[in-house]
Amino acid sequence: MSFEVFTNYLPPELFGYMRSKCEGLPLKVTAKGDERYIDTDFQETLEKVKQSKDDFRYIYKRSDSTAVPEDVKQLINLDIVTCFVSCYVPGSFLTAHRDGCKGDKAFIFYLNDVPVEDGGSLVIDGVHRVQPRANMMVVLDTGILHEVTELKRGERWAVAGWFNCTD
Numbered sequence: 653m654s655f656e657v658f659t660n661y662l663p664p665e666l667f668g669y670m671r672s673k674c675e676g677l678p679l680k681v682t683a684k685g686d687e688r689y690i691d692t693d694f695q696e697t698l699e700k701v702k703q704s705k706d707d708f709r710y711i712y713k714r715s716d717s718t719a720v721p722e723d724v725k726q727l728i729n730l731d732i733v734t735c736f737v738s739c740y741v742p743g744s745f746l747t748a749h750r751d752g753c754k755g756d757k758a759f760i761f762y763l764n765d766v767p768v769e770d771g772g773s774l775v776i777d778g779v780h781r782v783q784p785r786a787n788m789m790v791v792l793d794t795g796i797l798h799e800v801t802e803l804k805r806g807e808r809w810a811v812a813g814w815f816n817c818t819d
Contacts, residue, residue: 655776655792659785661761662727667787670727671763674737674811677719683711698743712744720811728761728789728811735759735813740772744808746800748778755814760790763809772808773801784808 685706733755
C-alpha cells in the first residue's frame with residue numbers, strides 16, 4: 653500500500669466534537685526555506701517567501717504537537733507517535749517531499765471541505781490528487797512523495813502526524 657483514503661472516518665457527533673477541539677487550538681505560522689520562521693505574522697512571512705530567492709518548502713499555520721488533546725488522539729484510533737493541527741490559509745503550500753522516520757505511516761485527517769477550485773489538494777506521487785473533505789482520513793507510507801498545492805481561497809484544516817503499525 654502506498655496510500656489509502658477513508659471517508660466518513662468518525663460518526664458525525666464525534667467528528668463535530670473533534671473539529672471544535674482542533675479549531676480552538678492556538679496556531680503559529682511556520683515557514684521553512686534556508687531560514688525558518690516560526691510564530692510570525694502570516695502576511696509578512698508570505699511576502700518574505702514570495703520575495704526570497706530561497707526555495708521555501710512550506711508555509712502554513714500549525715499547533716504545537718504537545719497541544720493536541722489526548723481525547724483527539726484517541727478518536728483517531730492509531731498508535732500515534734506525534735501529530736499537530738494545521739490550518740492552511742490563502743498562500744499556504746507544502747512542496748513535494750518524503751517524510752522522515754517519525755513513524756511507520758503518515759496520516760492526514762481533514763476537518764473541512766475544500767473546493768477543487770480553491771487549491772489545497774494533496775498530491776501523491778505526482779499523479780494522485782486527493783481533495784480535502786471533512787471527516788476523511790488519508791494514510792500513506794512515510795517514504796511516498798507527497799505535497800499540498802497552494803491554497804487560493806478559504807481555509808484547509810487537518811490533523812496530521814505519524815503512527816506505528818501494530819501488526
